[in-house]
Each structure stands twice: as structure tokens, then as C-alpha cells.
């Protein structure tokens with residue numbers, strides 16, 4: 348099922364002249380049950396998007412549309428995706444259709460949804476330290492023992508190297524990473540460290556959490572050495588650090604989120620240009636949206652970007668842009684992917 352879907356998806360992409368989006372970032376809910384100090388969602392009561400009537404059916408319909416268009420991958424993100432009671436039904440629906448599914452989660456609710464979570468092609472659990480106090484400080488909840496218990500519970504249902512630990516890294520937790528890499532090695536899982544960067548949403552910015560100068564060099568060198576010690580477990584793009592130093596997206600390395608990564612909000616609306624800023628939103632059928640003048644105009648602007656993009660270095664759009672902007676990075680990503688199969 349999956350291989351026939353991948354083949355059909357690749358054929359559609361080829362016939363379109365590689366002009367189709369290939370991934371969806373579905374923000375299942377913007378609510379969260381952790382309060383991470385570097386994350387824009389980590390503020391109690393800030394978002395409230397409890398399901399409204401008709402949302403569930405609308406999302407299933409959207410997944411049908413994604414498959415019709417030949418979109419390869421669907422990422423269930425958030426906020427905390429497992430706070431949406433429908434997330435595992437959506438995962439099962441997309442997986443049954445043959446889409447490649449992934450989901451980052453803070454891990455607090457994994458056990459409750461273990462069978463649904465087990466179906467993901469890639470499960471990403473965010474752990475940035477194995478030090479209980481430091482985890483509690485950074486993530487705003489004293490939840491490390493529960494997250495590890497939940498992770499170990501679901502790992503019994505998953506194949507080796509199909510689970511990833513996402514570790515947001517800065518100087519505070521850098522020295523905790525070797526222990527985390529060893530933890531991953533013992534469990535046959537992957538560690539994906541990501542340098543903490545500022546994340547903006549519709550003009551709102553958290554207090555500055557960027558890495559500067561020597562700190563960024565130190566993080567990069569540390570991670571390179573760690574990857575040499577744990578080649579099967581530690582995965583990150585070395586190029587990301589040059590991209591970071593050069594101030595993120597810009598004309599030399601444009602952001603491909605508008606054309607290649609579809610942003611779908613909890614209510615099923617499609618937002619353009621990206622998940623972080625909305626210039627256009629629509630509940631119209633997908634094909635209609637991408638054929639509209641409004642969408643075409645926005646997509647045509649991605650080569651030069653907008654003023655609000657200045658300094659943006661967000662990881663998910665970076666990865667999608669890396670595949671598109673550079674054949675070398677696409678190759679690196681392909682090799683990374685194969686290592687995970």
C-alpha cells in the first residue's frame with residue numbers, strides 16, 4: 348500500500364515538473380500542556396481551539412485531498428498534538444491511505460494513545476535533558492520520569508530507528524547531550540538536536556533566545572563530535588549552522604514553505620505563506636486554493652520573501668527548503684532517511 352502510494356506520489360510530482368507541495372504541517376491544536384521557556388506555545392490559556400462542529404469530517408476530507416494531489420508526507424504538530432482527541436484517528440486514516448506520517452510530541456500523553464502513536468512512520472519525542480531538574484526548568488513541567496516511562500512503553504510497539512528524540516539545544520543543556528545520545532543508542536532510536544532560535548507567530552516574538560557568536564560555534568563543534576561518537580544515533584544538518592550564522596532565510600537560501608509545505612490549522616483551514624504568518628487563509632477545496640490568484644501571488648514571492656521573514660530560522664521550513672534549494676542537502680537528507688528505515 349505504502350510503496351504504491353509513494354510511486355503514485357512521485358509520478359504526480361514528476362509530471363507537475365516538481366511544482367507540487369510534498370508535505371503538510373497540520374497543527375492539530377495550538378494548546379499545550381507544557382510551558383517550555385523557548386516556545387511560543389508555552390503560555391497557559393493562550394490558545395483555545397477546542398473542536399467545533401464539523402471539524403473532524405473536514406480534516407478527513409482534507410486528507411483525501413492531500414492524497415489526490417499526491418502529497419507524500421503529513422506531520423501532526425502543535426501545540427501538543429495528543430491534546431486533540433481526534434489526532435490518532437487522523438493518523439490511522441492518513442497511514443491507511445499510504446501517506447508517510449510523523450508527529451512531534453512532548454510525550455506526556457503517549458501511553459494513553461499508544462496504539463495510535465505506534466502507527467506513525469516517525470515518532471518524535473521532545474526531551475532536551477535527562478536531568479530531572481533541568482528538564483522541569485526548561486519544559487515548565489516536572490514530567491521527565493513520566494515521559495521516559497511512556498516512551499519505553501511505546502517503543503515495545505515500534506521498529507528500531509523509527510523513533511526520534513528532539514532536543515532543543517543551547518548552552519544550558521549542551522553538556523547533557525552525551526547522556527541523551529547514550530540513552531538513544533541503548534534504545535535504538537535517533538537523536539535530533541536543534542539549536543534554539545527565535546520563533547515568531549504573526550508578529551509576536553518571545554524574549555530573545557537566539558545563540559550568538561562563540562556560543563553557536565561551541566554548539567556546532569560539540570554536536571559534530573557527538574555525531575562522530577554516535578553516527579547511528581545523532582542526526583542533524585551541519586549546513587543549518589551556516590544558515591543560522593548568516594541570519595536564516597534570505598535571497599541566497601529562500602524559504603520554500605509557501606510552495607512545498609502546506610500549513611493546515613486545527614479547523615482545517617489552509618494558511619499561506621506559512622504556519623507562522625497568515626496573508627491568506629481559506630476553507631476552499633485544496634486545488635481551488637492553489638489555483639487561485641491570491642495563492643499564486645504569494646508563492647511567486649517566496650524567492651524574495653517578506654520583511655517579516657528577516658531572521659527566521661525555523662527547523663521544519665528549513666528542512667523542506669534544504670531539499671528544494673540544494674541537491675547536496677537533498678542527498679544528505681535522503682541518506683539520513685535511509686539510515687532510519
Ligand SMILES: C[S@@+](CC[C@H](N)C(=O)[O-])C[C@H]1O[C@@H](n2cnc3c(N)ncnc32)[C@H](O)[C@@H]1O
Pocket residue numbers: 379385386387424425426427428451452453471472473513514515516541542543544545546556
Ligand atoms: C513546537 S513543538 C510541537 C510538538 C510538541 N508539543 C513537542 O514539544 O514536541 C515541536 C518541536 O519544536 C521544538 N521547539 C520549540 N520551540 C523551539 C525553539 N525556540 N527553538 C528550537 N526548537 C524549538 C520543541 O522542542 C519540539 O521538539
Ligand code: SF4
Pocket residue numbers: 379380381382383386387388389390425426427453473486
Ligand atoms: S515545545 Fe511543545 S511542549 Fe513545549 S510549549 Fe512548545 S508546543 Fe508545548
Ligand code: SF4
Pocket residue numbers: 596602603604605620621622623624652653655656659660661664
Ligand atoms: S521564512 Fe518562511 S517560515 Fe519563516 S516567516 Fe517567512 S515564510 Fe514563514
